Amino acid sequence: RTPVEPDTRSPRHKALQTALSAGTIFKEPAVTVASRDEDGVETGYKITFTPSLNSGARGFQTKVDEALAALAGHHESGRTWATEWTPSEGYLVMYLRAPLPIRVDHPLALVDENLRHLPYATGAANLSLYWDVSTKSNKPHCLIVGPTGGGKTSVIRTLLTEASRRGIPFLGVDPKMIELDGLEGYPGCAAIVYDAVRSAMLVRALHAEMMARNHYVHVKKIEPSQLPLLIAVLDEFFILSGKWQRLAKDEDEEIRAQIKQLDPLGAWADLAVLARSAGIRLLLGVQRPDASLFGSSSGNARDNFGTRISLGNLSQDGALMMWGDAHVGREVDTSIPGRGVVTALDGSPVDAQMWWTPNVDPHPNKWNQLSKEEKAIVHGLTPTESPTFEFFSTELREFVESERVLARRAREYGDAPEPSVLTDFATDHDTVGADDFADAIPASAVTEGMVILLDDDNGDQVPVTVDTVTVMRDKDTGDVLETVLSINTGGRVKTTVHFAATEVVMLPEPDTVLTT
Missing domain, CATH: 3.90.1150 (Aspartate Aminotransferase, domain 1)
Structure with missing residues (x-):
């Protein structure tokens, strides 16, 4: 045998x-x-x-x-x-x-000695992940997607404090007046803008700065890599876009004309495609990904936003938009703050733990909330010398100068009323103020049964329920061309509202990222 x-x-x-x-x-x-x-x-x-x-x-x-x-x-x-x-x-x-760490405090040591690498997270095997803002980068702009409370603010703080300690200045737009508020006055911060009209002016000034930088490169016969870097942050882009959309229909003819002349969405679309060659890097924060972020040149612009960070769980469409795979970023452990999916060094999506960067706001009401260890992190990250801000255009220089004057005046003379006790209920619960919306999303992202805000005959925003949604797309590219919403107002006749490809709708409640 x-x-x-x-x-x-x-x-x-x-x-x-x-x-x-x-x-x-x-x-x-x-x-x-x-x-x-x-x-x-x-x-x-x-x-x-x-x-x-x-x-x-x-x-x-x-x-x-x-x-x-x-x-x-x-x-x-x-x-x-x-x-x-x-x-x-x-x-x-x-x-x-190796398992991912559950929490990583922002390291005080310079993790990556390349001053054009902005580290922000730790991946498998303790690999540091970074945003490459160098001229040679094929992922020059950064897109951060995350719901409220998902850790987006901390990631933005991490990237900007890393930029500051590496000599790169920044400026930003914060329509919610929450996310970037503490960075105002931080070394390297040129300005943080909150007002919608001023934000439109900033985007247009950035466009002028881009053109001036390109002209300088052409005349001086230098390489674009010799230009000083500048980071521009636009957080809560859909809320900002919604405010611009409303201003374009404002009763005040002067405001309408100003927004039309500034054309912030058109300027933004140009920046998304062309800013990389001018040394301007864009950091965009939204609650959900959408092709309308990039205007009519969505293909080229989307490629430029190669550094991507998603926090929380994405919807199937969101996963496809962010990662090109309907399954990636849909099973994130949301019980761990700062857990998400990011772009690896080879361009593939990987799980990562975002670094925790405390609020750097020195105001006593904020500072006194920090622990001793968190205060030590803030002190350790703050550079001894502030990055130099170099202007190539008079438009951006004059805007920053005027914004700093306005910010200083607001700090010296600004005030907010103390809260009052509600003694009687208002009789009108059906309308909200012009800027009294909680969030905004692309019209193409609306779903049946969703409650949105629309203007009534008096120009007031009223909550309505969407009956049906029809999204027209380009048959070749799949890009949104138009969205049609049918609204049931209670009668036999339904109201139909048409939205262009990049238009947004306002919501009475904060947006939630779908997980189905």
């Missing part, structure tokens, strides 16, 4: 080999143990196969990764499975990925 060798393979090893041999994923697959821990527990496998056209395709690899992780199942160490492919030589290696 021929002796039968006992099968000493582990159940996990057997499961992998049996499933691969019975399936059609690979031709002639063979599974061997690649590594064990000190207790002899298997921690890695090498899978060999006959190379094919599919084995080199990223989409195929992603699906195989998911299947192999499911077959291997939960590991005793609590770590998760990852794969490293070498398709040209016909093998891949499965290994255990």
Whole structure:
């Protein structure tokens, strides 16, 4: 008789080999143990196969990764499975990925010595992830997507404090008057703008600065890399866009004419495409991704926003928009503050833990809320010398100068009324003020049954329920052309409202990111 060798393979090893041999994923697959821990527990496998056209395709690899992780199942160490492919030589290696940290305080040491790398998060194996703002970067602009309370504000603070300590100045727009408020007066901060009209003026001034910088490069025959960098932050873009939209229909003819002349959305669309060559980097914060962020040149602009950060769970459409994959960013552990998905150094999406940067606002009401350790972080991050702000256009210089005068006057003379006790209920609950909306989203993102705000005959905003939504898209690109909302006002005749591709609608309640 021929002796039968006992099968000493582990159940996990057997499961992998049996499933691969019975399936059609690979031709002639063979599974061997690649590594064990000190207790002899298997921690890695090498899978060999006959190379094919599919084995080199990223989409195929992603699906195989998911299947192999499911077959291997939960590991005793609590770590998760990852794969490293070498398709040209016909093998891949499965290994255990180190778990992400639950919290990372903003390191005081300069994590990356390249002054054009702005680190902001920690990935697997303690890998530092950064926004490359250099001229050579193929991901020059940054898009941050996250719901209220998801950690977006802390990420913005992290990036801007890193920019400051690396000699890069910044300015920003904050329509909610919350997110960037504490950065006003911070070293390297030229201005933080809150007013919608002033914000439109800033975007137009940035456009003039871009053109002046390009003209300087042309006349002086220098390389764009010799231009000083500048970061411009636009947070809560859809709220800002909604305010501009309302101002364009304002009763005051002078305001309407001013917004039309400034054309902030047109200037923004140009900046999104052309600012990279002028040394201007854009940092955009929104609650949900949408193609209307990038105006009519959505393809080119979207490519420029290659550094992407998503916090919280994305909808299926949001995942496709952000990552090109309907499954990425949809199962984030939201119980851990600062957990999300970011762009890795190779451009692929990876899980990451955002660094925690405390509020840097020195006002006693804010400062006294910080712990001793948080105050130490703020002190350690603050540079001893403020970055220099160099202007190439008179428009941006004059705007910043005037904004600083207005900000100083607001600090010296500004006041806010104390809260009062409600003694009687107002009789009119059906209308809200012109700027009294909680949030704004693209019209194309509205869903049936959603409550939105529309202007009545008196120009007041009233809450209405959307009956049906029709989104017209370009048959070739899939870009939104027009959105039509049908509103049931209680009668037999329904009201139909048309919205252009980039228009937004106002909401009476904060936007929530869909998870279905």
